[in-house]
Amino acid sequence: MSAAISFQQVNKRFDTSRGPLQALQDVTFDIQPGEFFGLLGPNGAGKTTLISILAGLSRPTRGRVTVFGADVHAQPMEARRRLGIVPQELVFDPFFTVREALRFQSGYFGIQGNGAWIDELLAGLGLADKADTNMRQLSGGMKRRVMVAQALVHRPQVIVLDEPTAGVDVELRQTLWAFISRLNRDGCTVLLTTHYLEEAEALCGRIAMLRAGRVIALERTAELLRRASSNVLHFKTDQALPDALAARARVTGRIKQIKVHDAYEVEQTLAALRQAGIVMEDIEVHKADLEDVFLELMAGQPDGEGRA
Numbered sequence: 001m002s003a004a005i006s007f008q009q010v011n012k013r014f015d016t017s018r019g020p021l022q023a024l025q026d027v028t029f030d031i032q033p034g035e036f037f038g039l040l041g042p043n044g045a046g047k048t049t050l051i052s053i054l055a056g057l058s059r060p061t062r063g064r065v066t067v068f069g070a071d072v073h074a075q076p077m078e079a080r081r082r083l084g085i086v087p088q089e090l091v092f093d094p095f096f097t098v099r100e101a102l103r104f105q106s107g108y109f110g111i112q113g114n115g116a117w118i119d120e121l122l123a124g125l126g127l128a129d130k131a132d133t134n135m136r137q138l139s140g141g142m143k144r145r146v147m148v149a150q151a152l153v154h155r156p157q158v159i160v161l162d163e164p165t166a167g168v169d170v171e172l173r174q175t176l177w178a179f180i181s182r183l184n185r186d187g188c189t190v191l192l193t194t195h196y197l198e199e200a201e202a203l204c205g206r207i208a209m210l211r212a213g214r215v216i217a218l219e220r221t222a223e224l225l226r227r228a229s230s231n232v233l234h235f236k237t238d239q240a241l242p243d244a245l246a247a248r249a250r251v252t253g254r255i256k257q258i259k260v261h262d263a264y265e266v267e268q269t270l271a272a273l274r275q276a277g278i279v280m281e282d283i284e285v286h287k288a289d290l291e292d293v294f295l296e297l298m299a300g301q302p303d304g305e306g307r308a
């Protein structure tokens, strides 16, 4: 069977006022039918560029993308029909009600009489009581739910979510993930880009990490986590750490995290901190998570690699 999504040697170069920018460099990987796949990377890594190419909105400088064998440029309608893309930005017609927007979107795919599925989408996404509300009267979070419903009206085999939970509240995140997970269990392939690493850790079976347009890791999530076999000493302090410890630490305001391999290293590190006069609160030791792996991988690659 062909891959749900296949990226083959995808390159994208932008000509900018600062010179050419290689936004994607030989991106090659397949996503298999039924996978819940995560695409991660820092700002500017190329995630949205890759998704725009997948959606047929942008052409690669070189390379090929297929959806269940359909080439997104040579067979755009076949590919588009198999894809449900939830964009990052909110795009809507303010004069339509929610139900009208969903019917209109169905019409775009030549679908009629899918009222039962539209009702299921409305219920699943917590929009049932908003069906007859005008789009312009909805809150940002509700509009985002409609974006998700719109992407799904034609029952696509592949759902692509481009940072769907950026800036949305906990309730919407939970509703969205419960619904998308159910569709995934029913056989839908899901491609998710997110900045929330705990979300990727909880949902994705496999993860690709992009940095400066290149794939720098492509593994099962469990494998990536195994790579982070170390532990992390976590504490809070208002003081700056001595240089030797600061070089090993991840600092987020008062929160400091230092990688430690075993109990002996925990003791050594705590002793060094005490000797340096650091007053610590809320000391904890926990297993490294996806964020640790991500930061480690990102730290291993020099910046500005994307400049051609």
Ligand SMILES: Nc1ncnc2c1ncn2[C@@H]1O[C@H](COP(=O)(O)OP(=O)(O)OP(=O)(O)O)[C@@H](O)[C@H]1O
Pocket: 014, 015, 016, 021, 023, 041, 042, 043, 044, 045, 046, 047, 048, 049, 050, 306
């Ligand atoms: N139309 C464009 N013209 C020129 N450069 C662009 C264009 N679109 C994107 N870029 C550049 O390509 C690189 C990749 O951008 P992209 O938006 O794909 O990254 P991203 O991983 O989606 O980032 P974010 O997490 O911030 O959304 C960036 O350096 C960006 O500035």
